[in-house]
Amino acid sequence: MPLPAAPIGLQALEARLRQDLQWLGLPPAPWVPARTEAGDEVLDVAIVGGGMAGLALAASLKHLGVRTRVFDRAPEGFEGPWATTARMETLRSPKELSGPALGLPALTFRAWFEAQFGLAQWQALDKIPRLQWADYLRWYRRVLDLDVRNRQRVLAVRPQATGPVQLELADDSCGGATCLVHARHVVLATGRDGLGGPWVPDWAHALPRERWAHSADDWDAAALAGRRVAVIGGGASAMDAAATALEAGAARVDLLVRRADLPRVNKSKGAGSPGAAHGFWLLPDHWKWRFRHYINVQQVPPPHNSTLRVSRHANAQFHFGTPVASASLRGDGALRLDTAKGPLAADFVIFCTGFRLDWSQRPEFAAFAPQVRLWQDREQAEAFEDDAELRESPDLGPLFEFREKVPGACPGLERVHCFCYPAALSHGAVAGDIPQISDGARRLAQGLAGRLFAEDAALHFAAMEGYSELELEGDEWTPAAFPAYDDEAS
Structure with a gap:
């Protein structure tokens, strides 16, 4: 039944969601046999990252009866970029x-919004305000x-040849005390910079560090x-950064765009x-590369409203065909x-130059990073168009699992899964983009549930053999006397 036009309130929406889940029989009882390691609980699945992807995957696993725990370094409510480093209006x-x-349906943003503000306001809404999206999550x-579990900083992820993956964590809510968590599978839902971090050109390091920032800072x-x-x-983050500076009262903002x-x-x-969403991961490798390379070459334009948010300021200057070759500190401070069009003076620089897969920025992955097979390690990699981002992408298996560069060099690596942006070449945009996040989360959750069952096949068979709940008590019928055989009647 559709929501009425008037707001019904979150309490009523939540009651409807509980009813939907009850009708679907969700969540089922946990069914994965419990395990311990050195006396400690072993999680079925541990997820690193409590943003949108981590939450969607955790919910999908819960709805399959798989015990899951999410670890995030941020305080509660500030997971992901939405309420921190993201600066777009919508x-x-x-x-x-x-x-x-x-x-x-009752779990959608639209249901959440209409329950509070009504149908008329939903129809009047253009795009979702960024901070409302954070509230929705x-x-x-x-x-x-x-x-x-918030304020849990991952210090190390260690696959094991036998036994579960080890997660070493620092609990920043109590002074950084460390602990060891064991999980049969670990999923890295670590976002846009999931296997690296912000990238800046070399010339940035000629400037005092306090005089520049990356858009992700x-x-x-x-x-x-x-x-x-x-x-x-000149991308979306550049427009957001420029607009934020202008709205804060910057005297002048110069956007320097290479293109x-x-x-x-x-x-x-x-x-x-x-x-x-369902078929990209099944494509032959050359088609995967062709799709993603074309998107990289064409680039994604900044949104219409984000660009207008900058250009409406008279003190915003767009400079095209203006790459920067070098930078320095002048005598006057x-x-x-030094750009292709000549020198430019500035007081502060904001780099909106994206992210790179850079394992050196993620020391928590050092135990396995050198062993991860990348697309550039494939025999046919030289046949693909030159694209550094794609070449450095991990070559993932069907369940987003990392694969070994040298077989046997890192046993247990297949129990670590990459459910973040660097999965795009192997699986498409299902590991972080809003349009396909449910598809990716459900596919990975179903695969993990299936693998957990297969790994414990002997235990499940034994449980089936030992199952003894009676369907029949034996008194539901009375055995009949068998009639005497009458030869003449035949």
């Missing part, structure tokens, strides 16, 4: 997408009662009031069908940027 995805709702976690916009700011890049023009069409939308 999400870029259409508001109608169901996102991480896992096929449950907080509600999502609470209403599904997901087991998320938590920089103080108010401190830019009255200052000249240079923004390096001669901004791309106009988001080509990735042209491959956003249900078929792509200003920064000098």
Whole structure:
């Protein structure tokens, strides 16, 4: 039954969701045999990262009866970028997408929004406000009662030849005390920079560190009031950073864009069908590379509203065909940027230059990182178009699992799964993008449940043999006397 036009309130929506789950028999009872390691509990699945992808996967696993725990380094409610380093006014995805709702209408953002504000306000809404999305994900976690442990910083992920994966954690809620967690499978739901971190050009390091920031840093916009700011890049994050600086009172913002023009069409939308969500991972390798390379070459344009948010300021300057070759500190304390069009003075630089797969920025993965097979390690890699991002992407298995570069060199690596952006070449945009996140979460959850069952096949068979709940008591019928055989009658 559709929601009425008037707001019904979250309490009523939550009652409806509970009824839906009850009708579907969700969640089922846990069925994976409990295990211990050195006297400690062994989790069925541990998820590193409590943002949208981690929550969607945790919910999918819970709905399959798999015991799951999520670990996130952020304080509760601040997982992911939405309430911290993201600076867009609204999400870029259409508001109608169901996102991480896992096929449950009462779990969608629309249901959450209409329950509080009504149908008329939903119809008037253009795009989802960023901070409302953060509030929705907080509600999502609470209403599904997901087991998320905050302020848990991962120090090491160690696959084992025999036995479960080891997670070494520092509990920042109590002074950084360390502990060891064991899990049969570990999933890295670590976001856009999941296997690396922010990237800046080499010339950035010629500048004093306090005079520049990356768009992924938590920089103080108010401190830019009255200052000249240079923004390096022309993508969505560049528009968000430039607008944030302008709205904070920056005296001038110069956007320095390498390309001669901004791309106009988001080509990735042209491959956003249900078929792509379910079939990209089945494509031959050359087609996977061709799709992702084309998107990389064409690039994704910044959103229309994000660009207008910058251009409406008279003190915003767009410079195209203007790469920066070098930078230095002038004698008067200003920064000098030497560009293809000449020098430019600035007081602060914001790099909106994206992320790179860079294992050196993720020491917690050092125990297995050198053994991970990348696409550049494939025999046919030389036949593909040159694309550094794709070459450095992990070559993942069907369940997003890492594979060994040298077979046998890192036993247990297949129990560590990459459910974050670097999975895109192997599996498409199902590990972090709002349009396909439910598809990816359910596929991975079903695969993990299946693998857990197969690994314990002997235990499940023994449990079946020992199953003794009676269907019949033996008194449901009375045995009949068998009639005497009458030869004449035949």
